[in-house]
Amino acid sequence: MHEMSLAAALIEDIVRIAQEHQAIRVEAVELHVGALKQVVPEILAEAFKAVAIGTPAEGAVLTQIEIPPRSLCQGCGQEFVPSPSDFLCPYCGALSMITLQGDELILSSLTCATP
Amino acid sequence: MKINVVKNVLKANDLVAEKNRQAFREAGILAINLISSPGSGKTTLLEKTLAALSGRDPSIVIVGDLQTSRDAERVADRAFQVTQINTGMSCHLYANQIASSLPALDLEQASFLFIENVGNLVCPGEFDLGENLKVILLSIPEGDDKVAKYPTVFRAADLVLLTKIDLLDAFQYDLKRVESDLRKLNAVAPLLPFSATTGAGMEDWLKWLQQQKAAKLGAQARFISE
Numbered sequence: 001m002h003e004m005s006l007a008a009a010l011i012e013d014i015v016r017i018a019q020e021h022q023a024i025r026v027e028a029v030e031l032h033v034g035a036l037k038q039v040v041p042e043i044l045a046e047a048f049k050a051v052a053i054g055t056p057a058e059g060a061v062l063t064q065i066e067i068p069p070r071s072l073c074q075g076c077g078q079e080f081v082p083s084p085s086d087f088l089c090p091y092c093g094a095l096s097m098i099t100l101q102g103d104e105l106i107l108s109s110l111t112c113a114t115p
Numbered sequence: 116m117k118i119n120v121v122k123n124v125l126k127a128n129d130l131v132a133e134k135n136r137q138a139f140r141e142a143g144i145l146a147i148n149l150i151s152s153p154g155s156g157k158t159t160l161l162e163k164t165l166a167a168l169s170g171r172d173p174s175i176v177i178v179g180d181l182q183t184s185r186d187a188e189r190v191a192d193r194a195f196q197v198t199q200i201n202t203g204m205s206c207h208l209y210a211n212q213i214a215s216s217l218p219a220l221d222l223e224q225a226s227f228l229f230i231e232n233v234g235n236l237v238c239p240g241e242f243d244l245g246e247n248l249k250v251i252l253l254s255i256p257e258g259d260d261k262v263a264k265y266p267t268v269f270r271a272a273d274l275v276l277l278t279k280i281d282l283l284d285a286f287q288y289d290l291k292r293v294e295s296d297l298r299k300l301n302a303v304a305p306l307l308p309f310s311a312t313t314g315a316g317m318e319d320w321l322k323w324l325q326q327q328k329a330a331k332l333g334a335q336a337r338f339i340s341e
């Protein structure tokens with residue numbers, strides 16, 4: 001449900017970056033979405049389409065690249081892939097509170113048309 | 116032209132949240148973000164808590180709801196100050212909404228700031244408001260499988276209140292399951308059974324609040340003297 005807020009924040013960044021580069025139109029946007037982020041890709045895509053209307057990013061193609069989760073066990077020092085509801089280390093059973101990746105939402109590139 | 120960037124989309128919210136946190140630190144107030152599904156007992160908890168704290172610890176409440184100021188009215192006579200934020204379509208509070216509320220509030224005169232977030236177990240977990248602590252309420256009627264179904268808020272929790280514990284016998288409910296699901300996500304957050312109806316857990320909750328306040332003020336005193 002908060003995909004609308006995320007899309008609004010995203011479009012603000014995109015418009016600003018496009019302006020800084022004197023771009024007239026944004027054709028494509030690439031986003032890294034952590035698998036632990038509670039984002040539904042289809043809803044985010046729809047929200048993005050809606051908030052982009054009337055901005056230089058209207059009609060831009062949004063590509064969402066999923067980043068798999070990774071955790072570091074403080075108990076034994078091993079890295080492992082947690083499930084969203086289970087951060088127990090498969091090697092020693094300790095609970096890891098360190099998430100190395102998978103909870104990010106990062107704008108990674110824009111493809112723009114310049115005058 | 117391809118422009119490569121590395122831009123955290125929530126950066127703008129996080130920066131405002133950090134400013135809020137600094138305002139709380141300077142005022143010496145402890146800010147607590149209350150998160151739960153609709154109807155798990157957030158406002159009822161506040162009514163009871165404010166009554167117990169009154170006199171000793173004046174407390175400020177910021178309530179977020181899609182519509183109405185009913186929750187603000189329910190706590191108005193027991194709180195030191197209350198602000199209602201109507202979020203309209205938004206299913207969570209933003210750091211910005213808290214920041215806009217702060218100038219009208221006398222943070223320095225109060226011990227606690229309780230922020231009742233919009234009833235929702237998903238979205239509020241994604242938006243830092245600048246709070247010091249997150250308290251998640253999970254009521255018995257919601258069922259014993261919710262920790263694993265909504266893991267993100269429980270991983271971020273500083274305390275989990277198992278509310279409406281007076282209703283335990285009316286439901287098929289496995290307390291051990293809740294505990295074991297929580298311990299796959301969160302090593303430290305205590306799981307505290309609570310009932311606003313019977314008063315069960317009230318003393319432990321108030322004790323926890325005082326401990327957190329003392330810990331925060333202690334840490335701040337150390338920080339200043341260093």
Ligand SMILES: Nc1nc2c(ncn2[C@@H]2O[C@H](COP(=O)(O)OP(=O)(O)OP(=O)(O)O)[C@@H](O)[C@H]2O)c(=O)[nH]1
Binds near residue numbers: 159278312
């Ligand atoms: N049996 C029982 N009922 C409770 C308890 N705490 C709250 N309730 C009832 O649960 C209902 C919802 O409580 P609220 O405090 O309004 O819940 P809330 O989380 O603030 O709800 P929203 O703000 O709408 O998300 C009310 O009818 C309360 O009387 C409790 O400890 N035991």
Ligand SMILES: [Mg+2]
Binds near residue numbers: 159
């Ligand atoms: Mg309420």
Ligand SMILES: [Zn+2]
Binds near residue numbers: 077078089093
């Ligand atoms: Zn391990």
